[in-house]
Amino acid sequence: MLYFLLGLLSIIALQSILFMQYYGRGYRINKKHMFFSVIFSLYMIYVIEFLHDKIIHMNTDLIMIMLLFIPVGMLMPMIYRRYRNFLLVMVYTVLMDILIFILQNLAVGRINLLVLLFSFVGVLFGFFAGTVLNRTFPEFRKSIILKKRKKKILFALYEIELVTICFAALFMMISMAENISGKNLNKKLKDTISYSHNGDDKRWNIYDSIYYADEDKYGRYESYAGKHPDMSVEEVVWRVDANLDKEFYDEEYTKYADADTDKPLLINKFNRVSEDFEPYRLIKIEGDYEATPETVSAYKRLIEDLEAEGMKIYVVSAYRSVAYQKRLHNYYLKSDEKEVVETYSARPGYSEHHTGRALDVSQVYNNLDAFEGSDEADWVYKNAYKYGFIVRYKASQTDVTGYIFEPWHIVYVGEEISRTMHDENIETLEEYVVKYIDHVKP
Numbered sequence: 001m002l003y004f005l006l007g008l009l010s011i012i013a014l015q016s017i018l019f020m021q022y023y024g025r026g027y028r029i030n031k032k033h034m035f036f037s038v039i040f041s042l043y044m045i046y047v048i049e050f051l052h053d054k055i056i057h058m059n060t061d062l063i064m065i066m067l068l069f070i071p072v073g074m075l076m077p078m079i080y081r082r083y084r085n086f087l088l089v090m091v092y093t094v095l096m097d098i099l100i101f102i103l104q105n106l107a108v109g110r111i112n113l114l115v116l117l118f119s120f121v122g123v124l125f126g127f128f129a130g131t132v133l134n135r136t137f138p139e140f141r142k143s144i145i146l147k148k149r150k151k152k153i154l155f156a157l158y159e160i161e162l163v164t165i166c167f168a169a170l171f172m173m174i175s176m177a178e179n180i181s182g183k184n185l186n187k188k189l190k191d192t193i194s195y196s197h198n199g200d201d202k203r204w205n206i207y208d209s210i211y212y213a214d215e216d217k218y219g220r221y222e223s224y225a226g227k228h229p230d231m232s233v234e235e236v237v238w239r240v241d242a243n244l245d246k247e248f249y250d251e252e253y254t255k256y257a258d259a260d261t262d263k264p265l266l267i268n269k270f271n272r273v274s275e276d277f278e279p280y281r282l283i284k285i286e287g288d289y290e291a292t293p294e295t296v297s298a299y300k301r302l303i304e305d306l307e308a309e310g311m312k313i314y315v316v317s318a319y320r321s322v323a324y325q326k327r328l329h330n331y332y333l334k335s336d337e338k339e340v341v342e343t344y345s346a347r348p349g350y351s352e353h354h355t356g357r358a359l360d361v362s363q364v365y366n367n368l369d370a371f372e373g374s375d376e377a378d379w380v381y382k383n384a385y386k387y388g389f390i391v392r393y394k395a396s397q398t399d400v401t402g403y404i405f406e407p408w409h410i411v412y413v414g415e416e417i418s419r420t421m422h423d424e425n426i427e428t429l430e431e432y433v434v435k436y437i438d439h440v441k442p
């Protein structure tokens with residue numbers, strides 16, 4: 001937004017200067033041309049703003065890039081007199097593509113060359129559409145193009161676009177400076193602040209006493225706390241550590257949990273496994289269902305005790321490959337809205353079932369919905385931790401997990417973790433990982 005406002009101000013200033021300079025010297029101002037020129041400049045600045053906010057998170061959304069470039073191609077033949085100004089459009093497009101590549105490279109460490117193709121398709125389509133419009137409404141075009149005798153104005157108006165380009169360049173430099181020296185600059189600023197707050201103001205000090213607070217996230221804690229005034233400082237900190245101040249699936253905060261282990265623990269909407277991930281070992285658990293050996297033996301102990309109390313549960317789902325999850329997820333997408341599907345079905349790669357440690361169980365074979373409220377569900381909820389299992393998607397944690405209450409979904413995490421969570425009243429694996437795995441409790 002800041003960039004947009006700065007750009008807007010610079011355009012207004014420039015237009016005023018131009019107006020004062022030429023008005024009264026016998027030059028007539030072509031108001032329509034000026035209007036379109038300003039619109040064009042504003043649009044370019046909007047594109048820059050958009051790139052800054054979004055592109056680094058959606059580096060594969062090529063359709064959006066194509067759409068953004070259509071007006072660029074369209075406005076040019078409408079504003080300028082000669083079609084050879086097509087060249088100018090091309091220069092714009094290349095500059096914008098370079099900006100996209102720089103942002104992509106800084107954000108995700110690689111560039112997507114298809115951006116080039118899609119932006120040019122967009123710009124060519126726009127140029128074609130603009131040309132057709134000109135042919136269809138020649139009077140309109142005549143009224144806005146600049147005549148040769150107003151050469152001075154023509155030149156001056158190019159300056160506006162020049163400002164846009166300079167602005168883009170300036171933005172690129174700011175962005176690069178932020179990213180290249182990024183952490184150092186931020187840290188320096190933060191040190192200065194916390195130093196100056198050593199006196200009465202305890203602004204940052206509240207985080208210093210929390211062992212799982214990360215110094216480089218103090219700003220994020222502050223802004224999350226601002227949005228959740230009733231939340232305890234501890235909860236703010238572990239939630240931000242778990243990236244809950246970000247959108248689910250935000251690429252910038254997504255990690256491959258199987259990067260250096262074949263037994264990834266935390267799988268959620270920020271921690272995924274790679275496409276070809278397979279658990280280190282799978283054995284049969286019930287029917288054709290498979291799970292890791294630890295899961296199977298813990299589950300056997302669990303159902304033994306459950307059955308001793310006269311109850312019975314069945315496995316309804318266990319290990320799923322990423323490919324299988326893809327088919328399942330797409331199947332759900334056929335009947336439900338995307339937003340709804342996301343609350344009960346994980347995207348492929350993001351399902352805990354990939355680990356071979358997650359089980360869906362029910363006392364009615366193949367019917368998960370029947371489980372909620374049953375005696376069996378109660379028993380599992382109360383006792384699963386004794387066998388190393390946790391109920392993963394609790395009703396109280398839907399905003400942490402991003403999933404609806406799933407009483408049937410249990411996951412084997414080992415007795416050490418499940419018992420600690422039980423004893424310390426830790427409701428979700430996200431909180432446990434922040435407090436016991438990512439940080440060492442003093």
Ligand SMILES: [Zn+2]
Binds near residue numbers: 359408410
């Ligand atoms: Zn499940």
